Amino acid sequence: MSGTAVPMVRAERVRKSFGQHVALREVSLTVVPGEVTCLIGPSGSGKTTFLRCINHLEQISGGRLEVDGELVGYREHRGRIRELRPRDIARKRREIGMVFQRFNLFPHLTALENIIEAPVRVRAERRSEAVERGRALLARVGLADRAGAYPAELSGGQQQRVAIARALAMRPKLMLFDEPTSALDPELVGEVLEIMRQLATEGMTMIVVTHELGFARQAADTVVFMDAGRVVEVGPPATLLTAPTHERTRAFLSKVL
Amino acid sequence: MTTADASPPPRGATTPATDPTPAADPALATDPALATDPAPAPAAGAAPGTGVGVDVDAVPLRHPGRWAAGVAIGVLAAMGVHSLVTNRNFQWGTVGDYLFAEPVLRGLWATVYLTVIAMAIGIVGGIVLAILRMSPNPVVAGAAWLYIWFFRGTPLLVQILFWSFIGALYPRLSLGIPFGPSFVSGDANHIVPLFAAAVLGLGLNEAAYMAEIVRAGINGVDAGQTEAASALGMSRALTLRRIVLPQAMRTIIPPTGNETISMLKTTSLVSVISYNELLNATRLIYARNFQTIPLLIVAALWYLALTSVLTVGQHQLERRFARGTLARVGERR
Ligand SMILES: Nc1ncnc2c1ncn2[C@@H]1O[C@H](COP(=O)(O)OP(=O)(O)O)[C@@H](O)[C@H]1O
Ligand SMILES: [Mg+2]
Numbered sequence: 239m240s241g242t243a244v245p246m247v248r249a250e251r252v253r254k255s256f257g258q259h260v261a262l263r264e265v266s267l268t269v270v271p272g273e274v275t276c277l278i279g280p281s282g283s284g285k286t287t288f289l290r291c292i293n294h295l296e297q298i299s300g301g302r303l304e305v306d307g308e309l310v311g312y313r314e315h316r317g318r319i320r321e322l323r324p325r326d327i328a329r330k331r332r333e334i335g336m337v338f339q340r341f342n343l344f345p346h347l348t349a350l351e352n353i354i355e356a357p358v359r360v361r362a363e364r365r366s367e368a369v370e371r372g373r374a375l376l377a378r379v380g381l382a383d384r385a386g387a388y389p390a391e392l393s394g395g396q397q398q399r400v401a402i403a404r405a406l407a408m409r410p411k412l413m414l415f416d417e418p419t420s421a422l423d424p425e426l427v428g429e430v431l432e433i434m435r436q437l438a439t440e441g442m443t444m445i446v447v448t449h450e451l452g453f454a455r456q457a458a459d460t461v462v463f464m465d466a467g468r469v470v471e472v473g474p475p476a477t478l479l480t481a482p483t484h485e486r487t488r489a490f491l492s493k494v495l
Numbered sequence: 496m497t498t499a500d501a502s503p504p505p506r507g508a509t510t511p512a513t514d515p516t517p518a519a520d521p522a523l524a525t526d527p528a529l530a531t532d533p534a535p536a537p538a539a540g541a542a543p544g545t546g547v548g549v550d551v552d553a554v555p556l557r558h559p560g561r562w563a564a565g566v567a568i569g570v571l572a573a574m575g576v577h578s579l580v581t582n583r584n585f586q587w588g589t590v591g592d593y594l595f596a597e598p599v600l601r602g603l604w605a606t607v608y609l610t611v612i613a614m615a616i617g618i619v620g621g622i623v624l625a626i627l628r629m630s631p632n633p634v635v636a637g638a639a640w641l642y643i644w645f646f647r648g649t650p651l652l653v654q655i656l657f658w659s660f661i662g663a664l665y666p667r668l669s670l671g672i673p674f675g676p677s678f679v680s681g682d683a684n685h686i687v688p689l690f691a692a693a694v695l696g697l698g699l700n701e702a703a704y705m706a707e708i709v710r711a712g713i714n715g716v717d718a719g720q721t722e723a724a725s726a727l728g729m730s731r732a733l734t735l736r737r738i739v740l741p742q743a744m745r746t747i748i749p750p751t752g753n754e755t756i757s758m759l760k761t762t763s764l765v766s767v768i769s770y771n772e773l774l775n776a777t778r779l780i781y782a783r784n785f786q787t788i789p790l791l792i793v794a795a796l797w798y799l800a801l802t803s804v805l806t807v808g809q810h811q812l813e814r815r816f817a818r819g820t821l822a823r824v825g826e827r828r
Contacts (some may be wrong), residue, residue, distance in 0.1 A: 298770065330728075331725065331728040332727070332728030342723035344724075346741050359729065360727065
């Protein structure tokens with residue numbers, strides 16, 4: 239990790255509670271631009287919550303969270319921290335792509351329309367340009383011929399690839415993936431991971447929540463193991479996945495493998 | 496008609512290859528696998544040894560109850576028709592005279608017009624109310640709740656009368672700065688004429704009901720849709736307009752069709768404030784010539800005709816929107 243660059247994500251003792259229930263307790267983590275970070279951990283350990291905090295779908299309860307050097311959801315003014323207006327929050331979200339476990343494509347729009355919706359309506363891109371770029375993105379995820387298909391007419395793997403293209407259409411500087419292959423039939427997992435691997439080699443900064451340890455081993459620069467709302471262990475995949483130092487990590491890995 | 500609903504006509508009766516008994520079990524008689532397959536599957540329930548030929552040679556199950564009900568309803572229907580034709584008090588000639596009479600047609604047009612405008616107010620108002628009701632601002636949400644509570648909690652007839660007498664409550668209406676100077680003002684009975692009273696009474700009440708329908712439709716859209724839109728940087732308003740409402744339409748349209756059919760008949764209530772729609776038009780005629788029954792029949796026939804047209808239209812709409820439900824299936828694939 240080169241110390242000079244501004245971290246893409248910097249979490250400092252981030253806490254998040256839902257009423258009485260504490261989902262994140264003191265999560266500290268740094269994500270370096272251009273790197274792939276895989277989040278692993280048992281169900282309910284707070285992985286999804288942490289991702290959602292990064293693009294402010296959830297508001298943190300304590301600590302400090304920065305994306306690309308700027309606070310998430312707040313701004314600092316004369317030493318005071320103030321809440322951002324919804325419009326400013328939305329503007330920052332545009333720069334962070336998110337891919338969901340259940341795809342969440344818009345069912346009433348075709349694949350291409352799904353992709354160009356936000357560029358046209360939010361970034362005010364010209365429609366013809368957005369369409370051209372949308373087609374290029376579809377080609378990139380191997381779906382050039384399915385531009386006119388509705389989500390219901392696509393397989394799960396194809397839907398997730400469209401969802402990735404939709405997120406990329408906003409030209410994000412950071413991509414968040416929340417278990418992108420967990421809802422897929424086993425034979426469709428590979429095609430989605432392949433797109434993600436390709437994205438990683440192109441230098442996209444990615445945070446990936448996944449149970450695909452094979453993917454983590456190949457594509458990740460850093461693997462983070464979370465348990466019960468805490469970061470238990472951080473390290474390169476070679477060490478963390480094969481020789482973890484913590485007992486809990488070892489126990490989790492033995493169950494997943 | 497009603498007998499047909501209770502027991503579907505045996506489809507097998509028209510298939511030439513089957514036993515001529517009309518009561519043959521339709522499921523057995525029309526199953527193409529049974530009719531063409533020389534060795535039908537034993538699962539069909541045929542007794543051993545009978546499943547070799549082309550047809551199942553079974554004694555069909557009798558349905559004496561269906562026959563009895565059919566006969567009873569047939570007798571009642573015949574009595575009804577007989578009375579319709581022979582009872583001179585129906586005065587079918589008078590019905591025919593007035594069915595297309597000019598004042599009746601004018602009333603008919605007023606009813607259609609009133610329905611369209613009141614439903615337009617109801618739908619737009621309902622969408623606005625539903626959105627306000629879901630506002631994060633508790634005052635705004637509370638105001639919408641109060642509106643719905645009031646307009647659903649009082650009889651429509653009372654509301655219509657209230658609007659027609661608004662002149663007594665606020666003799667002068669004016670437009671201006673609250674508690675400040677007014678720009679225009681006028682006599683309430685001129686500003687709120689009969690038509691406005693009728694349309695406001697029906698439309699504002701309908702908005703309260705439509706609000707609940709729209710809200711249910713919006714709540715029915717998967718939360719992941721809003722989440723995905725937010726993650727793309729779409730604002731709340733844009734998400735609602737482009738993502739949530741188009742999907743909610745699928746569940747909003749069928750009950751809206753019902754509301755429209757219901758509204759068509761409910762417009763007759765404004766005859767109490769002498770707004771000249773279909774019912775009032777016929778009432779005015781029988782007040783002069785005392786042909787009460789034939790003129791009420793004229794009104795009833797027109798209401799039936801209009802609701803029938805709307806029902807057909809509603810089926811058409813529902814069929815169109817049902818095609819989109821395939822999208823639901825694909826979500827989990
Ligand atoms: N909106 C919410 N309200 C209440 N509790 C929540 C909410 N979202 C998540 N949680 C809780 O927070 C904990 C962490 O959840 P999550 O981040 O989804 O875990 P993971 O993604 O690692 O499975 C869980 O115990 C979950 O029940
Ligand atoms: Mg999760």
